[in-house]
Amino acid sequence: MNENPYERASPPSPPSNPDYTPRVELPFEFRGNGGEYFRIWIVNLLLTIITLGIYSAWAKVRRLRYFYGNTFVDGQSFEYHGQPIAILKGRLIVVAGYVVFVITAQIFPIFATLLAIGLGLFGVPWIIMRSRKFQMRMTSYRNLRFNFHGEFGGAMAAFIGYYFLAVITLGIMFPSWVRKRVQYSLDNAAYGNQQFSFLTGSGVYYKFCFITFFLGVALYAGLYAVMRTMFGVSGLETDIYVMANAGVMGWVLLFGFFVALLGVAGYYQASAANAAFGGVQVGSQYVRSNLRAWPLIGIYVSNLFAIVFTLGMYYPWAMVRQVRYQLDNTAIDSDGNLAGFTASSGVGIDAVGEEVGDFFDVDFGI
Amino acid sequence: MVITGRYFDGRTSAGIEARLEFGADGNLRVYGTAEPIVVPLAEIRISERVGNITRRITLPDGGVFETQDNDAVDEARDSLGMRGGSPLVHWLESRWHVAVGSLVMVVLISIAFVQWGVPAVANWAAAVMPAEVDHAIGAGSLDVLDRVAFEPSELPKKRQQELRARFVTMTKPLDDGHVYQLEFRHGGYIGANAFALPSGIIVMTDELVELAKTDDELVSVLAHEVGHVRGRHALRQLLQAAGISSLAFALLGDVSTISGVLSAAPALLQAKNSRDFEREADAFAKQWLRENGIAESNFDTILCRLDDSHSGEEAEEKDKDKDRFDYFSSHPSTSERAQCPKEEEVETDAATEAEPDPAPEDEAEAPFEGAPPIDTPSQA
Numbered sequence: 001m002n003e004n005p006y007e008r009a010s011p012p013s014p015p016s017n018p019d020y021t022p023r024v025e026l027p028f029e030f031r032g033n034g035g036e037y038f039r040i041w042i043v044n045l046l047l048t049i050i051t052l053g054i055y056s057a058w059a060k061v062r063r064l065r066y067f068y069g070n071t072f073v074d075g076q077s078f079e080y081h082g083q084p085i086a087i088l089k090g091r092l093i094v095v096a097g098y099v100v101f102v103i104t105a106q107i108f109p110i111f112a113t114l115l116a117i118g119l120g121l122f123g124v125p126w127i128i129m130r131s132r133k134f135q136m137r138m139t140s141y142r143n144l145r146f147n148f149h150g151e152f153g154g155a156m157a158a159f160i161g162y163y164f165l166a167v168i169t170l171g172i173m174f175p176s177w178v179r180k181r182v183q184y185s186l187d188n189a190a191y192g193n194q195q196f197s198f199l200t201g202s203g204v205y206y207k208f209c210f211i212t213f214f215l216g217v218a219l220y221a222g223l224y225a226v227m228r229t230m231f232g233v234s235g236l237e238t239d240i241y242v243m244a245n246a247g248v249m250g251w252v253l254l255f256g257f258f259v260a261l262l263g264v265a266g267y268y269q270a271s272a273a274n275a276a277f278g279g280v281q282v283g284s285q286y287v288r289s290n291l292r293a294w295p296l297i298g299i300y301v302s303n304l305f306a307i308v309f310t311l312g313m314y315y316p317w318a319m320v321r322q323v324r325y326q327l328d329n330t331a332i333d334s335d336g337n338l339a340g341f342t343a344s345s346g347v348g349i350d351a352v353g354e355e356v357g358d359f360f361d362v363d364f365g366i
Numbered sequence: 367m368v369i370t371g372r373y374f375d376g377r378t379s380a381g382i383e384a385r386l387e388f389g390a391d392g393n394l395r396v397y398g399t400a401e402p403i404v405v406p407l408a409e410i411r412i413s414e415r416v417g418n419i420t421r422r423i424t425l426p427d428g429g430v431f432e433t434q435d436n437d438a439v440d441e442a443r444d445s446l447g448m449r450g451g452s453p454l455v456h457w458l459e460s461r462w463h464v465a466v467g468s469l470v471m472v473v474l475i476s477i478a479f480v481q482w483g484v485p486a487v488a489n490w491a492a493a494v495m496p497a498e499v500d501h502a503i504g505a506g507s508l509d510v511l512d513r514v515a516f517e518p519s520e521l522p523k524k525r526q527q528e529l530r531a532r533f534v535t536m537t538k539p540l541d542d543g544h545v546y547q548l549e550f551r552h553g554g555y556i557g558a559n560a561f562a563l564p565s566g567i568i569v570m571t572d573e574l575v576e577l578a579k580t581d582d583e584l585v586s587v588l589a590h591e592v593g594h595v596r597g598r599h600a601l602r603q604l605l606q607a608a609g610i611s612s613l614a615f616a617l618l619g620d621v622s623t624i625s626g627v628l629s630a631a632p633a634l635l636q637a638k639n640s641r642d643f644e645r646e647a648d649a650f651a652k653q654w655l656r657e658n659g660i661a662e663s664n665f666d667t668i669l670c671r672l673d674d675s676h677s678g679e680e681a682e683e684k685d686k687d688k689d690r691f692d693y694f695s696s697h698p699s700t701s702e703r704a705q706c707p708k709e710e711e712v713e714t715d716a717a718t719e720a721e722p723d724p725a726p727e728d729e730a731e732a733p734f735e736g737a738p739p740i741d742t743p744s745q746a
Contacts, residue, residue, distance in 0.1 A: 036417045039465040043458045046468040049475055062416050062455070069419025076372070076381065076432070077420040079413075142381055143374030143430040192379065313469070339380035 024336045025288070028327040031077075032070035034317030040066055041316045057088035067323060068139065074338050081145075082138040125155035136189055144343050149195070150188035158184035175209035176202060182276045191282050193344035200279030208271035215264045223257050259301055266297030277330060283341070286333040291326060299325055367442050371433030373399060386423065386431050388442040394423070396431055403429070412443060415456045479613060488605035492598050497543035500601050504565030508549070511561070511569070519550035521572050526550050532581060533568075533588060544595050548588070550575070558675050562591035564600035577675060578668055586655055586665035593650030599643040641698050648703055670706035 044059035061084050068078040105112035129150050136148040162177040179202055186198040270291040278289035303318035332338075373384035373396055384398030394410055396403040405425055413422040421439045423431040433439065440453070458464045519526065530548050537546035544566040553559055553571030561569045568591045570584070578584045594600075652662050700706065 032417060032419075039462065040417060040459045042465050042468045042472065043455070046471050047455075049472060058455075062414075062459075065414075065416045066419060069416060079420070079422060142379040143376045143428075143432075144379045339378065341379035343377050 021335045021337075024334050026074045026332040026334045026338070028330045028332075029072045030070055030320070030324040030327045031072055032066060032320055032323075034320045037066060037320055038313075038316040054088065057084040057091065060084075060087060067319075071323075071327060073141075073332060074334075076142050079140045080138055081140060082134070121160055122156070125159045126152055128159060129155045132185055132188070141191070142338070142341075144192045144341055147190040147192075147344060148188055149190060150184055154184055154188065175205035178209060178272070179205040179275075182272075182279075186276065186280055190344070192341040194283045194341050197281040198279050199281055200275045204275050208268065208275065212264060212268045212271075215267065216261075219257070219260050219264060223253075226253065262300050262304065263297045266300050267293040270296045273326065284335045285338070288331045288333050290329045292329070295325060367438060369433050369435050369438045369442070371431055371435065373429060373431050376428035376430060381432075384431060386433065388446055390446075394425075396425075396429075407446065407448060412439060412448070415440065415453070417459070476613065480610060484606050484609035484613075485602070487609060488602045491605050492601045495601065500544065500564040500595070500598055501566070503600055503604065504563040504567065507563045507565070508567055508569065512551070515554065515556055516551035516569075516571075517554055518552060519572055520552050521550050521575060525575070529570075529575070529581070529584065532585060536585065536588060537592060540592070540596070542596055546592065546595070558672055560587050560591055562594035564595065564598070566595050568592070568595070573675075574672075577671060580664070582660050582664045583668040585660065586651055586662075587668055589651035589654045590647045590665070592654070593647030594643065596650065597643065597646050599647070603640070603643070644697050644703075666704035666706070669700055669704040673700040673706065 040062060044055070044062055047055040048059050061080065061082055064080040064082065068080040071078045101112065101115070104115065129152055132150055133148045136146040139146045158180040162173070162180045166172075166174040166177040179200070182200075183198045186196050189196040270293045273291050274289045276289075277287050280287040299321055303314070303321060306314040307318055367388055369386040369388075371384060371386060372381040374381045382398050384396050387395040387397070388407065389395055392407050393404050394407050403425065409426045411424040413424070415421065415436055418434070418436055420432050420434060421436050423433075423439070425431070458468075529550075533546070533548040540546070546566045546568065549567055549569045551569055551571055553573045556571060558573035558577045559571050560574055563569070568588060570587070574587065575584065578587075648665075651665055655662050655665060697703075
């Protein structure tokens with residue numbers, strides 16, 4: 001289904017090149033485990049509940065530190081530096097802003113609508129930019145911080161400009177929108193003072209987006225056909241309603257449909273991750289991403305069942321499995337020298353951007 | 367004590383194999399660099415331990431010593447009496463009995479929250495909201511029902527007016543901010559039934575009107591539906607759903623793969639609330655009947671006859687299933703709500719098709735097969 005057909009630039013390899021050094025593959029590795037993370041998760045959950053949510057900022061830092069700190073490549077791990085107080089402050093600002101907005105909406109509905117549109121058009125790209133800066137600058141590897149140099153204008157073009165392009169072309173340019181968003185996030189990232197390059201071409205995006213689209217259409221068409229033959233219903237409007245009332249068969253069908261939807265989602269996510277991470281070049285290092293749809297779908301579906309049947313308790317294991325699969329299939333095609341990066345100055349950004357993004361659940365594309 | 371690891375100076379990504387020594391003289395030494403580094407212990411920062419992730423000892427100039435030997439760092443820190451993050455949280459996180467205890471606490475708190483917290487907050491919020499909110503929730507519900515379920519009423523205009531007049535005398539003295547309105551529809555496959563929409567519109571099917579032997583029976587059903595509107599059950603149901611969703615997302619929110627399932631969680635838990643609402647509406651109906659000098663038995667009679675009419679030819683099968691899915695049913699079983707005379711005749715003319723629950727998709731009723739035959743569903 002997904003044989004990683006990614007057209008992409010290759011590392012300099014001709015032997016005639018005097019600078020040629022043999023390439024080595026440096027795999028990513030996840031060293032955490034579900035049992036250990038379960039204990040961290042449940043203790044932090046309890047602390048969050050009994051502090052009425054305030055501790056969640058600390059819990060978030062511990063969670064990210066656990067996952068970053070267990071992610072190794074070439075024998076060294078990543079580190080997350082976000083500070084709970086900065087995150088808490090960001091969250092409070094967001095909640096306060098939200099309350100103000102709701103009140104405004106009660107008193108001046110028209111003004112609030114305009115505000116919401118303005119926020120959607122200009123606020124979201126700004127939030128994404130800030131959020132990216134925070135995430136990257138709060139991450140280090142080998143005591144060198146990552147960085148993000150994206151500007152507001154670039155975010156506007158990628159997230160809003162291309163969105164309208166996708167809309168006026170009736171979705172045909174949707175893949176370009178997806179790609180631009182990833183490109184904004186990755187092209188502007190840097191490790192130390194080494195800028196990332198994003199190499200994945202548009203063709204890759206068009207291919208997997210359209211395959212996903214047709215899989216989805218086929219799925220709905222199949223469901224529609226089954227509905228008609230089994231229940232004699234037509235008109236999509238009433239489908240869910242009829243199924244929910246058609247007894248056990250209806251629920252089985254509904255569940256089967258849901259699992260199939262997850263399958264399509266798995267294909268999309270594997271392809272999108274490969275296209276995004278697999279397109280990253282940092283100096284002479286090239287990231288390789290070889291997620292495959294079926295194993296990813298298997299993990300999604302089995303995680304889903306396990307979480308439902310354990311009433312949520314399997315959650316930490318599910319997270320670890322998901323992350324481990326992704327990292328096990330990611331590697332750096334390297335010249336073997338990760339020691340040559342140098343630092344840039346400029347750290348210290350508050351957490352508001354990222355928290356705004358978290359709160360409104362903006363899709364960051366990768 | 368000597369700990370091995372790697373030292374990164376923070377200017378390049380190059381690391382060197384190094385050894386770290388916590389000196390008893392109050393200095394920290396890093397060996398392996400060209401010149402050994404010596405800094406006072408008071409100026410270093412030891413990262414908090416989470417699980418067994420790489421430990422970082424940060425020096426004042428930004429250099430970092432990284433090691434996997436967490437236990438040795440902890441030991442050195444403790445023996446020197448240094449403060450280093452919050453060892454308490456790590457202590458809690460690394461013990462299975464603490465984890466199991468936490469799990470029990472989380473489960474108990476969640477159950478208590480769903481059982482008492484959510485309804486209490488929902489009731490409070492509903493009490494604060496004006497009756498217009500109910501109106502907004504109900505707007506359009508009748509249109510949806512008309513599209514997917516109902517057909518225009520075939521009752522004679524005169525009969526409709528009679529019942530409306532009765533309804534007006536019933537609801538006028540209530541004066542509770544709701545605007546009550548009675549509508550008639552042909553139920554079709556829904557059969558004999560009545561619905562209360564949060565906006566105050568009460569829909570009664572022709573079949574129900576035909577099923578009733580006296581107007582007092584119909585009035586008792588109307589009183590039950592008025593009980594739903596007055597009790598603001600639709601609004602409270604919505605608020606409770608929001609509360610339960612928030613809880614579910616707070617506990618498991620960042621798992622993208624299961625958010626779809628989480629959104630279904632309230633539907634299951636709500637079935638129970640829905641039955642509580644039915645009991646509340648029943649209680650209101652009976653009280654209202656008492657206060658207005660109408661025999662309460664009218665309510666029992668019509669409920670039982672409805673029960674029979676919905677069972678119809680499938681009566682046997684229905685009896686078998688009656689209480690099996692009780693947790694999921696939206697209504698309490700009829701035997702719990704009313705005393706039915708055993709010899710009640712079956713009204714086949716109003717018998718309905720097998721569809722057990724006519725709830726449109728935006729309704730909060732739990733649509734499980736095996737639900738006891740519906741009698742007076744309510745909130746849209």
